[in-house]
Amino acid sequence: MSDARRQSLLWIAQRASAAVLGLCVVVHLATMIVAVRGGLTAAEILGRTRGSVTWMLFYSIFVFAVAVHAPIGLRTVIAEMRGIHGRVVDVAMLAFAVVLMALGWRAVAAVTMGAPA
Amino acid sequence: MTMLSVRVWRGGATAIGGRFVGYSVPRRPAQTVLDVVTHIQRHLDPTLAYRYACRVGMCGSCAMTVNGRARWTCRTHVEAVAADESLEIAPLANLPVIRDLVTDMREFFDKWARAKGQFVPTTTRHDDFATVAPGSSARRAVDAAIECIGCGVCYASCDVVGWNRAYLGPAALNRAWTLVNDSRDGAQPERLSAVAGDAGCHACHTHQSCTDRCPKALSPTASIAGLKRRTAIAALKGVLS
Numbered sequence: 298m299s300d301a302r303r304q305s306l307l308w309i310a311q312r313a314s315a316a317v318l319g320l321c322v323v324v325h326l327a328t329m330i331v332a333v334r335g336g337l338t339a340a341e342i343l344g345r346t347r348g349s350v351t352w353m354l355f356y357s358i359f360v361f362a363v364a365v366h367a368p369i370g371l372r373t374v375i376a377e378m379r380g381i382h383g384r385v386v387d388v389a390m391l392a393f394a395v396v397l398m399a400l401g402w403r404a405v406a407a408v409t410m411g412a413p414a
Numbered sequence: 415m416t417m418l419s420v421r422v423w424r425g426g427a428t429a430i431g432g433r434f435v436g437y438s439v440p441r442r443p444a445q446t447v448l449d450v451v452t453h454i455q456r457h458l459d460p461t462l463a464y465r466y467a468c469r470v471g472m473c474g475s476c477a478m479t480v481n482g483r484a485r486w487t488c489r490t491h492v493e494a495v496a497a498d499e500s501l502e503i504a505p506l507a508n509l510p511v512i513r514d515l516v517t518d519m520r521e522f523f524d525k526w527a528r529a530k531g532q533f534v535p536t537t538t539r540h541d542d543f544a545t546v547a548p549g550s551s552a553r554r555a556v557d558a559a560i561e562c563i564g565c566g567v568c569y570a571s572c573d574v575v576g577w578n579r580a581y582l583g584p585a586a587l588n589r590a591w592t593l594v595n596d597s598r599d600g601a602q603p604e605r606l607s608a609v610a611g612d613a614g615c616h617a618c619h620t621h622q623s624c625t626d627r628c629p630k631a632l633s634p635t636a637s638i639a640g641l642k643r644r645t646a647i648a649a650l651k652g653v654l655s
Binding site for chain 1: 574577578606607608610611612614616617642645646648649650652654655
């Protein structure tokens with residue numbers, strides 16, 4: 298794949314993931330505010346999230362969007378602030394994306410899998 | 415007579431001994447910054463190097479940094495920029511200084527060439543005239559960007575040019591955008607490939623300094639955004655080389 302095409306596709310991926318994140322962050326913040334102001338305990342929150350396919354899907358998509366969006370932006374920051382370009386950065390950012398996904402999905406599994414408390 | 419206190423950059427870049435030198439210039443009605451520089455060269459120090467040609471905002475050769483901001487000096491009135499009767503005049507930023515207020519513009523125009531800023535005809539002189547509808551969206555996009563005079567003010571004002579020397583810059587990308595919308599041009603895939611990527615339109619952070627500072631009130635930011643959309647479509651279609 299040409300450099301021009303690869304970077305254009307990265308731009309599309311970052312814009313698309315930003316659109317998903319915009320929606321996810323609003324839902325996430327609204328949920329947190331409702332839960333806290335409603336006086337729910339951690340156990341009560343887990344009771345609602347565990348076994349919920351809806352929350353699992355929502356936060357899985359959220360994590361995926363973060364794992365796509367953040368490394369592309371970080372790649373630009375590294376290139377502009379440290380002057381490092383090319384394959385080294387691309388491989389490092391791919392690894393960063395994998396780590397973000399692994400940690401994020403692990404957290405999603407912890408609050409959505411298993412029987413309701 | 416009221417006098418202007420003017421500090422003018424003399425010499426080369428800072429690293430080779432460049433510095434500001436003070437001059438006192440008579441304040442006159444309707445005086446432009448270019449008038450001030452010309453007065454210094456003709457009456458106070460004939461060794462001062464600066465560049466201008468048309469004096470009416472057409473040629474784009476007299477741009478300088480005036481009180482910290484890139485401007486075309488022939489159309490900048492002193493009263494608009496020197497509220498306290500003082501001026502600091504320096505060469506354009508982001509370009510190598512040749513001497514005093516003169517910068518080396520080669521890098522700036524080489525990037526126009528790298529952005530495929532040349533029209534590539536698809537017909538010959540033996541063919542009939544091409545018809546371009548004045549009201550078409552492509553023609554209106556060209557109209558909005560075509561009046562660039564190549565002064566370099568946008569290039570000197572761009573943060574991204576400052577930290578990414580390979581970046582083509584607002585003017586070259588704006589030029590490419592006019593050709594991307596030219597239905598007569600025959601080098602679209604090559605041009606879109608040339609302007610995509612970390613040295614092209616995708617490096618733009620949309621700070622809009624170029625749009626804010628353009629003396630012709632153009633919006634290179636909008637042109638670059640258009641290039642991002644076109645290169646995205648081309649990438650999805652697999653036509654970028």
